[in-house]
Amino acid sequence: MAEKTTKVDEQKQVIYHPDFFKIPEDGGAPYLVASKCRNCGQLWFPNLRACPECWSDAFDDAPMERAGKLYVYTISNVPQPGLKAPLAFGYVDFPNGIRVGAQIDVPPEQMKDIRIGMDLQVEAGVIREDKDGVKTVSYVFRPVAASKGGK
Amino acid sequence: MRDVYIIGVGMTDYYYRKSPMSDVSLGQVAVYNALKDAGIKNKQVQSVYTGEMPGLSGSICFGQQVAITLGMGGVPMMNVESACSSSALAVNLAAKDVAAGVTDISMAVGVQNISAHRTSGTAFSPDLNNPEAMQGLTMPGLYSMRARRYMENFGATSEDIALICVKNRRHAMNNPRSQFHDPLTVEQVVNARSISEPLTLLMSCPNVDAGAAVIVATKEKAMQLGTKLIRILASEVTSGIFTNGFRDMTWMEITARGAKEAYEIAGIGPEDIDMVECHDAFAINEFLYSEAMGFCGHGEGVEFLRSGGSDYGGKVVFSPRGGLLSCGHPTGASGAAQIVEMTWQLRNEAGAMQVPDCKTAMTHVTGGGVYGTNNSVCTINILSS
Numbered sequence: 189m190a191e192k193t194t195k196v197d198e199q200k201q202v203i204y205h206p207d208f209f210k211i212p213e214d215g216g217a218p219y220l221v222a223s224k225c226r227n228c229g230q231l232w233f234p235n236l237r238a239c240p241e242c243w244s245d246a247f248d249d250a251p252m253e254r255a256g257k258l259y260v261y262t263i264s265n266v267p268q269p270g271l272k273a274p275l276a277f278g279y280v281d282f283p284n285g286i287r288v289g290a291q292i293d294v295p296p297e298q299m300k301d302i303r304i305g306m307d308l309q310v311e312a313g314v315i316r317e318d319k320d321g322v323k324t325v326s327y328v329f330r331p332v333a334a335s336k337g338g339k
Numbered sequence: 340m341r342d343v344y345i346i347g348v349g350m351t352d353y354y355y356r357k358s359p360m361s362d363v364s365l366g367q368v369a370v371y372n373a374l375k376d377a378g379i380k381n382k383q384v385q386s387v388y389t390g391e392m393p394g395l396s397g398s399i400c401f402g403q404q405v406a407i408t409l410g411m412g413g414v415p416m417m418n419v420e421s422a423c424s425s426s427a428l429a430v431n432l433a434a435k436d437v438a439a440g441v442t443d444i445s446m447a448v449g450v451q452n453i454s455a456h457r458t459s460g461t462a463f464s465p466d467l468n469n470p471e472a473m474q475g476l477t478m479p480g481l482y483s484m485r486a487r488r489y490m491e492n493f494g495a496t497s498e499d500i501a502l503i504c505v506k507n508r509r510h511a512m513n514n515p516r517s518q519f520h521d522p523l524t525v526e527q528v529v530n531a532r533s534i535s536e537p538l539t540l541l542m543s544c545p546n547v548d549a550g551a552a553v554i555v556a557t558k559e560k561a562m563q564l565g566t567k568l569i570r571i572l573a574s575e576v577t578s579g580i581f582t583n584g585f586r587d588m589t590w591m592e593i594t595a596r597g598a599k600e601a602y603e604i605a606g607i608g609p610e611d612i613d614m615v616e617c618h619d620a621f622a623i624n625e626f627l628y629s630e631a632m633g634f635c636g637h638g639e640g641v642e643f644l645r646s647g648g649s650d651y652g653g654k655v656v657f658s659p660r661g662g663l664l665s666c667g668h669p670t671g672a673s674g675a676a677q678i679v680e681m682t683w684q685l686r687n688e689a690g691a692m693q694v695p696d697c698k699t700a701m702t703h704v705t706g707g708g709v710y711g712t713n714n715s716v717c718t719i720n721i722l723s724s
Binding site: 290 | 460461462464470472473474475476480483488491534535536581583584586588710
């Protein structure tokens with residue numbers, strides 16, 4: 189995680205979809221990128237082959253604000269094969285009208301503090317690890333006030 | 340298009356924990372029983388559609404494996420998959436063959452042997468092409484969020500949700516094919532271990548293994564065979580519509596749309612339906628679906644249940660066989676199994692489960708999760724005696 193960035197090159201890890209999840213190389217905060225249809229203006233996330241509404245295939249990147257409000261969440265105590273429980277997952281509604289689902293990356297003892305309507309922001313975190321130890325890094329949500337947290 | 344009738348149905352028990360037979364045998368028992376029920380021979384079936392999830396079993400040409408050694412080879416056989424809807428789709432395709440005049444008699448088969456291919460203690464999820472599944476979303480997790488939001492919006496409680504489980508278990512106690520015959524209490528359901536908060540183990544359908552088969556035919560064939568005429572009034576299939584926006588997760592758009600289309604095709608409304616087998620994979624679903632199908636208003640599901648509206652003696656009996664909650668969910672087989680049990684109801688052959696004066700009945704099964712939709716698929720069949 190964040191405090192281990194010096195070891196990143198020694199770890200086996202992949203970034204899930206760097207085309208719509210950007211981690212700036214200058215150390216800036218990570219963020220999501222929506223696609224705006226050049227023809228009808230509709231926003232989509234993640235990027236799509238063509239606009240489902242008007243069938244235009246021309247899009248512009250539309251970087252998203254990092255913080256949004258939690259619409260709903262669950263804490264999975266029986267996870268997918270290969271993932272560890274408890275695992276918190278939620279849908280966050282962003283100011284641009286896009287809803288994104290991702291892990292809520294807080295330690296298990298803080299999961300009881302998750303609330304509908306709370307402010308969460310996009311961070312980078314490990315979302316899964318395969319049986320060979322390869323970590324997948326992608327977007328996760330953490331509370332705005334405690335964004336240094338995480339499992 | 341020609342009218343289509345159900346002339347034969349057959350199935351296995353819903354085997355919990357461990358099927359006593361292989362995947363292929365589950366299918367063959369169901370097919371054999373359905374042919375016997377119809378009073379026809381293997382070679383009279385002119386096309387076979389099989390719903391099974393190879394993503395769970397790893398099967399290849401599964402329907403042919405079931406039917407060819409039963410001497411049914413030489414006719415078109417196709418295997419269809421859309422998660423829990425798989426064999427409901429198979430029924431739709433078989434019915435289309437008859438309706439279009441391609442065949443006079445066609446068969447749909449549904450099979451899933453989950454216990455042979457899945458380890459316990461993990462949850463089903465959409466496949467990893469789905470970015471939300473990559474993030475760890477499971478199917479119990481998705482429905483748990485619908486439950487939490489429903490509770491937030493409408494003030495429903497865990498105890499309200501548990502009442503669905505208690506009702507459907509009471510129904511299953513009369514179903515000889517279910518292996519869940521002990522009554523449940525609200526307290527047991529609420530205090531069962533958590534699967535995905537706020538849903539507990541007993542609010543989630545068990546994984547079971549089963550096979551089911553449905554034979555459809557023209558009216559002429561049905562009359563020749565002397566079976567009680569059970570007509571398919573509507574066989575409606577639709578798919579999810581993608582959106583990234585702020586969808587209301589308590590409103591099951593795909594089911595509402597599918598039900599509306601099915602009612603229009605059948606020329607009836609929810610007030611004409613005597614019983615429903617709905618996709619109650621999780622207990623919250625019966626509230627969501629009774630509302631989306633128009634049996635009560637949005638947010639009125641709890642009151643509809645508590646007033647007895649969805650039970651024997653009410654407006655419509657939801658899940659008289661016990662539903663997925665108390666029969667279990669043999670995913671690929673469930674759509675056909677619902678139709679088998681609904682046919683017995685319409686023939687007045689449902690024994691202790693019989694819905695009095697059951698004339699018109701509906702099955703509903705959705706399937707899968709594609710991010711940005713309610714579900715990937717929704718299949719609704721309306722039958723009438």
